[in-house]
Amino acid sequence: xxxxxxxxxxxxxxxxxxxxxxxxxxxxxxxxxxxxxxxxxxxxxxxxxxxxxxxxxxxxxxxxxxxxxxxxxxxxxxxxxxxxxxxxxxxxxxxxxxxxxxxxxxxxxxxxxxxxxxxxxxxxxxxxxxxxx
Numbered sequence: 382x383x384x385x386x387x388x389x390x391x392x393x394x395x396x397x398x399x400x401x402x403x404x405x406x407x408x409x410x411x412x413x414x415x416x417x418x419x420x421x422x423x424x425x426x427x428x429x430x431x432x433x434x435x436x437x438x439x440x441x442x443x444x445x446x447x448x449x450x451x452x453x454x455x456x457x458x459x460x461x462x463x464x465x466x467x468x469x470x471x472x473x474x475x476x477x478x479x480x481x482x483x484x485x486x487x488x489x490x491x492x493x494x495x496x497x498x499x500x501x502x503x504x505x506x507x508x509x510x511x512x513x514x
Contacts, residue, residue, distance in 0.1 A: 389497070390499050390500045391490055392464065393501065423465065426466055427468070428466050429489050431466070438455060469489045469493060487505065495512065
């Protein structure tokens with residue numbers, strides 16, 4: 382039986398791709414994803430996450446880092462992660478983008494983390510510095 386969840390966080394595409402891509406190694410990301418797999422961390426993300434991950438996978442295919450078949454397998458693996466995908470509040474995303482000089486994509490992760498009052502797991506240090514810890 383999996384342990385009960387006691388940590389909640391928003392995860393962004395940079396973090397998820399660091400876990401998925403074979404040429405990227407990050408011990409902290411691997412440890413965090415192991416905790417998620419054991420049920421200790423529950424991840425939330427904006428609906429945008431899946432499209433950003435697809436974009437990253439497409440870039441990896443074009444750069445010959447992975448094959449199309451491998452990208453298909455990775456997409457299947459994402460569905461097994463049981464991420465909670467949710468809609469953003471568009472006006473809040475725009476306000477955060479303006480205030481913090483962020484893209485709408487980055488501010489969508491920030492908006493969700495701030496609204497849920499949980500940390501954001503990202504490889505973007507500027508972005509993580511703006512979220513609850």
